Amino acid sequence: MSQQGQMLDTLAVIGVGLIGGSLAGALKKRGAVGTVVGCGRSVENLETALARGLIDQYTTDLIEAVAAADLVLLATPVGSLADLLPRIAGHLKPGAILSDAGSVKGDVVEVARAVLGSHFPQFVPAHPIAGRERSGAEAADADLFRDHWVVLTPTHDTEAHAVETVRQMWECVEAKVRFMDTRAHDQILGMTSHLPHAVAYALVAQLADLDSSEDYSSMTAGGFLDITRVASSDPVMWRDIFMHNAQITADLIQDHRAVLKRLEDLIRNNDAAGLEAWFRAAKELRSQLKSAKTGDE
Amino acid sequence: MSQQGQMLDTLAVIGVGLIGGSLAGALKKRGAVGTVVGCGRSVENLETALARGLIDQYTTDLIEAVAAADLVLLATPVGSLADLLPRIAGHLKPGAILSDAGSVKGDVVEVARAVLGSHFPQFVPAHPIAGRERSGAEAADADLFRDHWVVLTPTHDTEAHAVETVRQMWECVEAKVRFMDTRAHDQILGMTSHLPHAVAYALVAQLADLDSSEDYSSMTAGGFLDITRVASSDPVMWRDIFMHNAQITADLIQDHRAVLKRLEDLIRNNDAAGLEAWFRAAKELRSQLKSAKTGDE
Numbered sequence: 001m002s003q004q005g006q007m008l009d010t011l012a013v014i015g016v017g018l019i020g021g022s023l024a025g026a027l028k029k030r031g032a033v034g035t036v037v038g039c040g041r042s043v044e045n046l047e048t049a050l051a052r053g054l055i056d057q058y059t060t061d062l063i064e065a066v067a068a069a070d071l072v073l074l075a076t077p078v079g080s081l082a083d084l085l086p087r088i089a090g091h092l093k094p095g096a097i098l099s100d101a102g103s104v105k106g107d108v109v110e111v112a113r114a115v116l117g118s119h120f121p122q123f124v125p126a127h128p129i130a131g132r133e134r135s136g137a138e139a140a141d142a143d144l145f146r147d148h149w150v151v152l153t154p155t156h157d158t159e160a161h162a163v164e165t166v167r168q169m170w171e172c173v174e175a176k177v178r179f180m181d182t183r184a185h186d187q188i189l190g191m192t193s194h195l196p197h198a199v200a201y202a203l204v205a206q207l208a209d210l211d212s213s214e215d216y217s218s219m220t221a222g223g224f225l226d227i228t229r230v231a232s233s234d235p236v237m238w239r240d241i242f243m244h245n246a247q248i249t250a251d252l253i254q255d256h257r258a259v260l261k262r263l264e265d266l267i268r269n270n271d272a273a274g275l276e277a278w279f280r281a282a283k284e285l286r287s288q289l290k291s292a293k294t295g296d297e
Numbered sequence: 298m299s300q301q302g303q304m305l306d307t308l309a310v311i312g313v314g315l316i317g318g319s320l321a322g323a324l325k326k327r328g329a330v331g332t333v334v335g336c337g338r339s340v341e342n343l344e345t346a347l348a349r350g351l352i353d354q355y356t357t358d359l360i361e362a363v364a365a366a367d368l369v370l371l372a373t374p375v376g377s378l379a380d381l382l383p384r385i386a387g388h389l390k391p392g393a394i395l396s397d398a399g400s401v402k403g404d405v406v407e408v409a410r411a412v413l414g415s416h417f418p419q420f421v422p423a424h425p426i427a428g429r430e431r432s433g434a435e436a437a438d439a440d441l442f443r444d445h446w447v448v449l450t451p452t453h454d455t456e457a458h459a460v461e462t463v464r465q466m467w468e469c470v471e472a473k474v475r476f477m478d479t480r481a482h483d484q485i486l487g488m489t490s491h492l493p494h495a496v497a498y499a500l501v502a503q504l505a506d507l508d509s510s511e512d513y514s515s516m517t518a519g520g521f522l523d524i525t526r527v528a529s530s531d532p533v534m535w536r537d538i539f540m541h542n543a544q545i546t547a548d549l550i551q552d553h554r555a556v557l558k559r560l561e562d563l564i565r566n567n568d569a570a571g572l573e574a575w576f577r578a579a580k581e582l583r584s585q586l587k588s589a590k591t592g593d594e
Binding site: 129184189191192193195196197198199200201202203204205206207208209210215216218219220223224225226227228229231232233236238239242243246250252254255256257259261264267268270272275276278279281282283285286287288289290292 | 426446481485486488489490492493494495496497498499500501502503504505506507512513514515516517520521522523524525526527528529530532533535536539540543546547549550551552553554556557558560561564565567569572573575576577578579580582583584585586587589
């Protein structure tokens, strides 16, 4: 049983990186958890987490980490979840709550349903939308989630108590929790995050394809480096995000090609009025998005 | 004749906005010019320029401004140049040098050649690559051009003396001058600036097309607002840039659609290795571009 003021007795964090380490540290700082067990493959990273007080103890043994936990958080990139879920499936304590932090939800929910069996109702799919350029326990920050969204995508089968516990955990670290349908999450994140990444990668790839790319290198001020900033993200993580959200991201890229074709046609048809109207509408919508976001935070 | 230390006797700046006002102020600050005459349509803006010491006098009469100048700088957006050039063509002082600051060079050079007649060799097409979100004389800054590129695209007919004077003028305000072929300029800026703007506008337009865009508005963190920042630029100015660089920008958008199709195919074909290789190459090239730029400045 957890002590007074504590939300959880034992939390296992699988993957003590930026997300897992930040959450663990933020919960410990607030006295919301009895014991945090960190688990990962790099002892060096786990030692860093221990030294920084993010976790109370660690193990590199996944089963050992999972076995005693009241709540298990899989804070590893989305690409590893299909591998981790079957490995821990038979080792969860009865009634233990399981959650994740993956950037795509549809695939994960499908795998979880297939492998967790009777434990599936205790699985609360989650996506904390926060990030930094740095990674690892070294980069963890107890304030990482403050005023950031955490999207929960429980299914009809998910137990209310499990959802409530995960919601309270994120609200405890000052995140703003919202609920979405799994598919809506993947569609919205596809549009607002995955597609912009695809476009940034495509812009850089197009520059690379040009004959004399050295002529371009000193002229990449004026927006190019800004707009392609996200193309410096981790290639493996983004490979996995696109693979796991394949249908939606491929369709969004297809739609994007169609939008670009309309723009291209306006230019080729010398349609100055159409072009101006188009740019004006985009500027207007972006201002709305910006004030929505600003007003929101 | 100009006094000692002065590069120019009389400079006329047509359009005393961010670019024209900053250049005028920077030249005056360095004592490089005898008299700066500002010309524009807004008396209020010209009064601001006068009060800030960017110019010595002003007129709203284009012909009057041009008639006495040793160097005339057309510092108005690219869309106005095809209108201004024929109006001033017969009123330039013999031997007066003419330059511009437009973002597209091919169209401008063509119009200038057609309307300037025997004065065409004194026209030095120029593009200072510097900008701010704010505009007008109020936003002018004598340090705006420091370490920024100014591209000059003289033709075979341009007189060496005229080119040299314009080069010295920009170097005097600490800009870095480089020479390019007209078409190369429009191609390189098309790729590094105009296409990224097109893509940003297209991303916002795609979001606007979606059924329930209110669901998206609070989720535009994670890159979307950053990557679409340039879609808040002035619609009229960007309409004109695309209209004046129509062939090149339309072709670049077409190429971009083809690059996106390749990316879409990798995703649809479940080609994880291909996707990772693609992202890795893009990340690598962007790092090179970034260090080239950093090393450069």
